[in-house]
Amino acid sequence: MQFDSWQAFIQMGGYGIYVWSSFAGTFLCFGLLALESIWRRKKLAKEASKQAARAQRILRARAAKKNRI
Amino acid sequence: MLTANKGSTFKVFKQLVKRDIRVASRQRSDLLNPLIFLIIVVTLFPLGVGPGPDILGRIAPGVIWVSALLSSMLGLERLFRDDFRDGALEQMLLLPVAVEISVLAKILVHWLLTALPVLIITPLLALLMNLPLQAWGTLWLTLFLGTPVLSAAGAIGVALTVSLNKGGALLSLLLLPLLIPLLIFATAAVEAAVAGVSPAGPLALIGAFMVLCITLAPFAVKAGLRVSVN
Amino acid sequence: MWRWLHPYAKPEATFALTQKLIPWFALPGIILVLVSLVWGLAFAPPDYQQGESYRIIFVHVPSAMWAMGFYVGMAIMGVIALVWQIRTAELAILAIAPVGAVLTFISLFTGAIWGQPMWGTWWVWDARLTAQLILLFLYLGVMALYVAFEDERAGAKAASILAIVGVINIPIIHYSVYWWNTLHQKSTVTRAITRLEAPSIAPEMLWPLLVSILAMLLVSIVLVLMRLNNEILRREIHRPWALAELGITLDSSAKAHNDAEKKNVEKKGGADAV
Numbered sequence: 001m002q003f004d005s006w007q008a009f010i011q012m013g014g015y016g017i018y019v020w021s022s023f024a025g026t027f028l029c030f031g032l033l034a035l036e037s038i039w040r041r042k043k044l045a046k047e048a049s050k051q052a053a054r055a056q057r058i059l060r061a062r063a064a065k066k067n068r069i
Numbered sequence: 070m071l072t073a074n075k076g077s078t079f080k081v082f083k084q085l086v087k088r089d090i091r092v093a094s095r096q097r098s099d100l101l102n103p104l105i106f107l108i109i110v111v112t113l114f115p116l117g118v119g120p121g122p123d124i125l126g127r128i129a130p131g132v133i134w135v136s137a138l139l140s141s142m143l144g145l146e147r148l149f150r151d152d153f154r155d156g157a158l159e160q161m162l163l164l165p166v167a168v169e170i171s172v173l174a175k176i177l178v179h180w181l182l183t184a185l186p187v188l189i190i191t192p193l194l195a196l197l198m199n200l201p202l203q204a205w206g207t208l209w210l211t212l213f214l215g216t217p218v219l220s221a222a223g224a225i226g227v228a229l230t231v232s233l234n235k236g237g238a239l240l241s242l243l244l245l246p247l248l249i250p251l252l253i254f255a256t257a258a259v260e261a262a263v264a265g266v267s268p269a270g271p272l273a274l275i276g277a278f279m280v281l282c283i284t285l286a287p288f289a290v291k292a293g294l295r296v297s298v299n
Numbered sequence: 300m301w302r303w304l305h306p307y308a309k310p311e312a313t314f315a316l317t318q319k320l321i322p323w324f325a326l327p328g329i330i331l332v333l334v335s336l337v338w339g340l341a342f343a344p345p346d347y348q349q350g351e352s353y354r355i356i357f358v359h360v361p362s363a364m365w366a367m368g369f370y371v372g373m374a375i376m377g378v379i380a381l382v383w384q385i386r387t388a389e390l391a392i393l394a395i396a397p398v399g400a401v402l403t404f405i406s407l408f409t410g411a412i413w414g415q416p417m418w419g420t421w422w423v424w425d426a427r428l429t430a431q432l433i434l435l436f437l438y439l440g441v442m443a444l445y446v447a448f449e450d451e452r453a454g455a456k457a458a459s460i461l462a463i464v465g466v467i468n469i470p471i472i473h474y475s476v477y478w479w480n481t482l483h484q485k486s487t488v489t490r491a492i493t494r495l496e497a498p499s500i501a502p503e504m505l506w507p508l509l510v511s512i513l514a515m516l517l518v519s520i521v522l523v524l525m526r527l528n529n530e531i532l533r534r535e536i537h538r539p540w541a542l543a544e545l546g547i548t549l550d551s552s553a554k555a556h557n558d559a560e561k562k563n564v565e566k567k568g569g570a571d572a573v
Binding site: 014021025029041044 | 343345351355359401404532546547
């Protein structure tokens with residue numbers, strides 16, 4: 001351990017703001033990339049479920065038509 | 070295959086060059102406008118940074134080369150655009166000679182039509198920018214060796230973007246980063262000449278870059294055209 | 300020799316493989332990230348010249364390295380896409396490019412932050428910074444070209460060609476920028492940078508650096524695989540297996556209808572291709 005206290009760890013010998021902001025920026029970038037992927041997957045699932053619902057609706061309507069005739 | 074009908078390959082090459090020159094001579098403004106643009110941009114710099122001869126002489130190599138790069142971007146599109154629109158490009162891909170040969174013909178004609186005028190007015194640009202006299206020859210040599218790179222590398226970019234409606238801005242985005250080495254070597258050569266040092270090193274590097282581009286670009290252009298023409 | 304590659308032309312096969320691979324990269328990746336964070340931030344000794352500020356190296360160097368590495372990976376995918384016409388390789392380009400661009404951005408961003416306390420300025424035209432900036436432009440060019448085409452496969456092929464041309468040019472750009480930088484070393488700032496450069500790095504710093512390099516590689520690979528999976532699902536959204544992956548179960552009649560629809564789409568696609 002190179003630091004005596006939490007205080008010193010946060011301050012990083014006066015360079016705290018630079019060190020922490022660069023690490024935070026990196027994590028933010030990676031986090032955004034990961035979130036974007038997850039969000040994209042959810043959107044795809046929504047799209048697919050819409051499409052499936054549509055397919056089922058069409059079939060049901062067709063069946064109903066046949067029954068009426 | 071190339072050796073079997075060497076004579077006819079060369080004949081086709083000559084025919085293509087002749088045809089392209091004839092087509093281009095019908096629309097001279099297309100060729101003139103980038104040239105005028107180049108002169109205007111170079112004129113703007115003294116107006117922007119002030120007319121002091123020392124400062125102008127110092128930034129002259131960079132200014133002239135950056136302006137040459139930008140103006141070449143303007144005229145590049147016509148390398149394949151018209152041929153793409155009227156279908157001549159498809160015909161070219163179907164010719165019984167290697168596509169690389171026809172591409173080389175295109176690049177050669179483009180160089181003749183756009184770079185030669187620039188080479189002719191280079192002394193004027195050097196004069197405008199107050200470039201020291203001992204560097205004029207080197208500036209001309211860098212342009213002479215560097216403009217084939219512009220035409221060859223430019224052909225790759227145009228081949229990739231020719232089928233897009235708004236390829237112009239995209240073309241510069243793709244090409245300018247790739248041309249940075251050329252800019253660096255060229256300005257380094259001229260600066261060396263200004264400083265009285267031998268510019269042979271950077272000139273040789275530009276030459277190498279030119280040979281690399283001319284030999285490899287036709288293959289990339291061919292692949293790009295195959296993507297665009299479909 | 301390349302036979303093993305062929306099954307992965309089938310998107311399902313690639314999807315199954317990446318789905319299996321993700322945890323194998325993600326778990327060690329997260330562990331290594333934690334290890335490198337604790338080691339690099341708390342246990343590595345301070346630099347004798349730069350003090351604690353050098354700890355930025357543990358994000359800066361890995362991102363700069365892999366920004367370059369991922370560009371090469373993207374170009375390799377371009378070669379595969381052009382030579383073997385494998386669709387998944389085309390999608391891989393689309394998956395790698397944004398991650399690579401973000402890595403390049405991180406290296407520039409952290410470089411700027413590091414420059415402020417060390418050189419007294421956010422940006423200097425240092426050779427590495429400049430080369431990295433050009434790399435970012437190259438990434439942006441590939442992405443812009445990919446999406447500029449209406450026909451996605453044409454866009455993918457164009458982007459592959461551009462990536463390959465770029466990868467041939469990268470060493471030339473790199474050396475030219477270094478050379479340009481040594482030519483123009485007039486400012487005191489640049490001279491200060493060259494003086495600050497330590498010729499070798501102490502092993503107590505090297506080991507955490509190596510761990511952080513590996514950690515960033517694994518995490519970036521996971522991000523690429525996640526994007527690749529999304530792209531595959533997007534491209535295959537009409538197929539039953541993709542629907543099943545997205546958690547949708549069709550009853551048999553709807554499935555039949557969907558298949559018929561898919562056939563229609565394929566016919567239309569075929570007509571477009573002609």
